Every structure is written in structure tokens, then in C-alpha cells.
Amino acid sequence: MTARPIAVVGASAAGLAAAEAxxxxxxxxxxxxIGDEHHxxxxxxxxxxxxxxxxxxxxxxxxxxxxxxxPLGLDLRLGTRATGLDATTRTLTLDESEQLTCAGxxxxxxxxxxxxxxxxxxxxxxxxRTLDDALAxxxxxxxxxxxxxxxxxxxxxxxxxxxxxxxxxxxxxxxRDPVPMARALGAEVxxxxxxxxxAHGVRLVTADVDGFETGAAxxxxxxxxxxxxxxADGTRIPADTVLLAIGSEPAVQWLDDxxxxxxxxLRCDEYCAAAPGIYAAGDVARWxxxxxxxxxxxxxxxxxxxxxxxxxxxxxxxxxxxxxGAEPSAPAADGAPAQQRRPFAPVPYFxxxxxxxxxxxxxxxxxxxxxxxxxLDHGTRRTVTLYGRDGTxxxxxxxxxxxxxxxxxxxxxxxxxxxxxxxxxxxAATATG
Numbered sequence: 001m002t003a004r005p006i007a008v009v010g011a012s013a014a015g016l017a018a019a020e021a022x023x024x025x026x027x028x029x030x031x032x033x034i035g036d037e038h039h040x041x042x043x044x045x046x047x048x049x050x051x052x053x054x055x056x057x058x059x060x061x062x063x064x065x066x067x068x069x070x071p072l073g074l075d076l077r078l079g080t081r082a083t084g085l086d087a088t089t090r091t092l093t094l095d096e097s098e099q100l101t102c103a104g105x106x107x108x109x110x111x112x113x114x115x116x117x118x119x120x121x122x123x124x125x126x127x128x129r130t131l132d133d134a135l136a137x138x139x140x141x142x143x144x145x146x147x148x149x150x151x152x153x154x155x156x157x158x159x160x161x162x163x164x165x166x167x168x169x170x171x172x173x174x175x176r177d178p179v180p181m182a183r184a185l186g187a188e189v190x191x192x193x194x195x196x197x198x199a200h201g202v203r204l205v206t207a208d209v210d211g212f213e214t215g216a217a218x219x220x221x222x223x224x225x226x227x228x229x230x231x232a233d234g235t236r237i238p239a240d241t242v243l244l245a246i247g248s249e250p251a252v253q254w255l256d257d258x259x260x261x262x263x264x265x266l267r268c269d270e271y272c273a274a275a276p277g278i279y280a281a282g283d284v285a286r287w288x289x290x291x292x293x294x295x296x297x298x299x300x301x302x303x304x305x306x307x308x309x310x311x312x313x314x315x316x317x318x319x320x321x322x323x324x325g326a327e328p329s330a331p332a333a334d335g336a337p338a339q340q341r342r343p344f345a346p347v348p349y350f351x352x353x354x355x356x357x358x359x360x361x362x363x364x365x366x367x368x369x370x371x372x373x374x375x376l377d378h379g380t381r382r383t384v385t386l387y388g389r390d391g392t393x394x395x396x397x398x399x400x401x402x403x404x405x406x407x408x409x410x411x412x413x414x415x416x417x418x419x420x421x422x423x424x425x426x427x428a429a430t431a432t433g
Contacts, residue, residue: 003029004101005075006315007092009082010108010251011035013043013301014282016063017308018106023072025316025339029103032075034082034094039131040066045301047134048159049353053166054138058131082109087259087275104315107255107266107280108308111248111299116151118212124226125212125242128156140241145169149229149237151209152245153180155352158193160243162354165200172203172237174229180204181352184366185359185397188373189385192399196355196381208232212242248299250284265297270343272311277318279311290343291416292364292394300350307344314341347414348395357381360406363395363413370419376401376430384409384430386423393422405430 006022008015011033019033035041042061050056069076077094084093085105092100113127126137137160140146146169150157153175164171177183179190180197194204210232214224229237250265260274261267265286268274272287280287282304286297317339352359365371368387376382382400386393394416396409408429412422 004090004103005030005032006104006106007032007034007100007102008106008108009034009092010110010282010284011037011039011041011076011078012108012110012282012304013041013063014110014304014308015106015108016041017305018108018281018312019072019074021309021312022316025313027312027316030075031073032077032100032102034077034080034092036079036081037130037132038079040064040069040078042131043301044129047131048128048156049163051131051134052128052138052141052160053163054142058135061131081254083254085255085257085260085278087257087278090277102277104277104279104319106308106311106315107274107278107284108282108304108311109251109254110283112251113244113248114246115244116209116211116246119242119244121223122212122214122226123223124240125244127244128160129248137241137243141167141169146241147239148172148241148243149174149239150243150245151175151229152247153177153182153204154245154247155181155184155350157243157245158197158354159352160245161197161202162200165197165202166355169241171201172205172239173197174205174207174209174231174237176206176208178206184361186365186368186371186373186385186387188371189359189383189397189399192375192378192381192383193354193357196357200355205231205237207235210234248283250286250297252284267295270345271314271341272307272344273314273318277315279315281307281311285311287344290345296348296364298348298350300348302349303346306346310342310344313339314344317341347410349410357399359397359399360401361395361397362410363387363393364389365395365397368394372423374427374430384426386419386426388419388422391419392416393419396426401430 041063090102113129119125149172158180161173180193182190210230213228215227252262266280268287270288270290272279283299289296365387370388373385385397387395396413412425
């Protein structure tokens with residue numbers, strides 16, 4: 001009888017980290033890695049920076065080459081969609097018909113880009129989530145100067161705006177918030193970023209979008225060409241290229257088992273388990289963070305790798321305990337230490353590169369009820385911002401700071417501290433250098 005495989009759904013950074021960790025932690029059985037794209041697992045942050053700029057080619061984004069994957073002994077299913085999961089039997093449906101019954105499943109399907117009504121069949125309208133998306137937009141921005149309008153002034157929109165200006169294009173950045181990245185960083189840091197974008201020639205517009213205007217399709221083309229973006233107040237912004245950077249949706253639509261909670265991602269416990277033998281990692285996972293005491297979901301690259309490894313370790317601990325008839329967090333019956341499930345409690349981290357500014361954030365910055373920014377050098381945009389909620393410091397953001405100071409800031413926020421204590425430690429960490 002053939003052993004049942006462990007399946008990792010999502011050939012992503014989180015999925016690859018999970019697959020490699022499964023082997024490293026001792027899984028010798030069949031291991032299936034499923035990805036709906038035809039590409040080998042690749043890194044996504046460079047899509048809106050180095051790849052879009054043209055300084056990197058697609059091969060440099062690969063997390064592993066085919067030769068580097070060979071030792072894992074994967075049943076690699078690229079260009080294959082998972083279309084269903086029976087959580088009780090751990091049976092996946094692939095491409096609507098194939099059934100794969102598994103010993104365990106790790107879901108790392110990430111997110112999909114949001115679009116606007118009417119955008120689907122217009123030439124010149126792009127999203128930026130996949131390698132193919134990035135290559136299509138790069139081709140559009142190669143050569144002729146374009147009138148690019150970016151809808152969405154979050155991280156992705158801001159990074160793409162910076163790259164497009166460096167390439168010499170006419171750029172307008174449209175967002176609902178009055179300053180860039182306001183929801184993640186707050187008004188003060190957002191204002192500094194607005195100044196930087198304006199200094200580089202980006203026009204910033206605060207508005208809701210009403211729709212698109214189009215011209216006739218070019219000869220031989222099936223889709224009408226976008227000619228302008230129409231705002232809710234009737235304003236028309238001429239454009240031959242539009243990037244929709246309006247956020248994303250967790251890729252959970254295929255999970256139709258009512259035993260699984262798919263509201264804002266796949267709901268998991270503190271061990272990243274959504275159901276017995278079913279785990280999740282990366283952008284798609286919303287899990288109980290044991291330090292912050294509430295369910296969180298992070299669309300950040302570092303979290304993807306760390307959570308992929310954690311999900312793999314905890315799944316194997318559960319399978320070992322099931323085989324031994326023990327609890328997954330209990331020691332072995334003979335008193336010897338056993339691999340145990342561990343709560344996943346990372347210090348959240350993300351970064352963004354825009355022009356010559358590196359933004360680095362630790363902890364939780366969104367939904368803060370208090371934020372205080374110290375401008376260390378306005379000319380070089382060197383700042384540090386402390387964020388808090390209910391009297392506790394929850395996050396910190398640094399722009400333009402040297403690595404030594406950034407590491408010290410991480411230590412401040414690794415364990416939630418009372419606001420005043422954290423404030424003093426941030427001041428000490430940035431007092432010199």
C-alpha cells in the first residue's frame with residue numbers, strides 16, 4: 001500500500017519553506033508541491049522593484065533552481081490548481097477532477113490581486129501580483145514614455161511609482177488616503193513619503209475612482225485601449241497605462257468545506273492548524289498570535305518563510321503524536337523528549353524600498369491609537385516612529401536608519417512594553433549613529 005503524501009498547496013515562498021522544512025524535520029514519505037503558476041517558486045518583493053525596473057531578470061527571482069529542488073524528491077505539480085479540500089479525509093481535488101488523499105496538508109496559496117469593475121478586458125490596465133503580471137507591466141514601461149496612473153497609494157503602489165519615475169514615465173498616484181501608506185505607517189511618516197514622491201515628480205491625488213475611459217482598439221487588438229481614469233467627482237486623468245494596486249484577497253475561494261473558516265484568510269489556531277492535519281502559512285493564514293492575543297494575518301515576505309517552517313514542524317508533531325496515540329504537545333510515553341508543536345509567535349517585519357529610502361517596520365503598526373514620530377534628519381528622511389495601543393507599544397518604523405539602530409529597535413518591540421518604557425528605549429537606541 002502506497003503511503004499517503006503530505007501536500008503543500010502553493011508553490012510560493014511559504015510553500016517552499018514548508019516543503020524544505022518537512023524534509024529537514026524528518027518526513028521521508030511522498031511530498032507533493034502544487035502551484036497554479038507554471039514557474040518554479042520565486043520571490044515576490046522584487047516584482048515591484050528590481051524586476052519592474054529591469055535591473056533583474058526572472059531567473060534571479062527563483063528561490064531554487066530545478067537542480068536544487070531535486071534532492072527534496074518532490075512530486076512537483078506546476079500549472080495545477082487545487083479546487084477543493086475535504087478537511088475530514090484530507091482529500092484534495094486538483095483541476096476539478098483528480099483526487100489526492102493526504103496524510104496532511106499545508107495551505108500556502110497566498111493572495112490574489114483586487115481589480116476594479118470593467119478592468120478585465122481593457123488594454124493598458126494591469127495588476128501586479130505574479131511574475132507574469134510584472135513582466136507584462138515591465139514590457140509596457142519599456143521604451144516609450146507612458147502616462148501611468150497608479151490606483152492605490154499603499155506599499156505596492158508607492159514602490160511602483162518610484163520605479164516608474166526612475167524610468168522616466170509620467171506618474172500620477174491616486175489613493176483614498178491623503179498621504180501614501182497612511183494605513184500602515186500613519187500620517188506623519190506618510191507626509192514625509194508624500195514629500196519624497198512629489199520631489200521626484202509624482203502627482204498625488206486623493207480621490208475615489210469611478211471608472212475608465214477608453215478609445216478604439218488598435219488594429220488587430222481585441223481589447224479597447226484605456227485612455228483615462230475617471231474619478232468620483234468627474235475629474236478625468238489621462239492615461240495610457242493604469243496599475244491597480246488596491247490590495248488583495250486571500251486565495252481561499254477554492255476551500256468550500258464548511259469545517260474551515262475562510263473569513264479574511266484561513267483561520268488557524270496558535271499552531272497554524274485550521275483543522276486536524278490541515279495547516280496554513282503565509283499571506284493566506286490568519287492565526288491566533290499568542291503574544292498579541294488576537295488573530296492576525298500578515299502579507300509579508302519574512303513571515304511567509306517563518307510560518308512555512310512552523311506549519312511543517314507542527315504538522316509533523318501532530319502526525320507523530322497520532323501515530324503514537326498521544327497528544328501532539330505531550331512528551332513521549334517513555335519520558336524521552338518528543339517533537340512538540342510550538343505556538344507561532346513571530347515579531348512581524350516588513351520593508352519597502354522607495355528611491356533611496358529604506359523603510360523597515362517591526363511589530364504592529366496598523367490600528368494604533370497612538371503614534372509618535374521623531375525626525376532625526378529631515379533632509380535624508382531619517383525618522384523613527386513608535387506605535388501603541390491601549391497604553392502598550394506595539395510597533396516601530398524606521399526610515400533611513402543604519403542596520404545597528406534597526407536591530408536595536410527590533411529588540412524594543414519584540415515583547416510588548418508599556419508605552420513610556422518603550423519610548424525611552426527607542427530614544428536610547430537612536431541617540432547616536
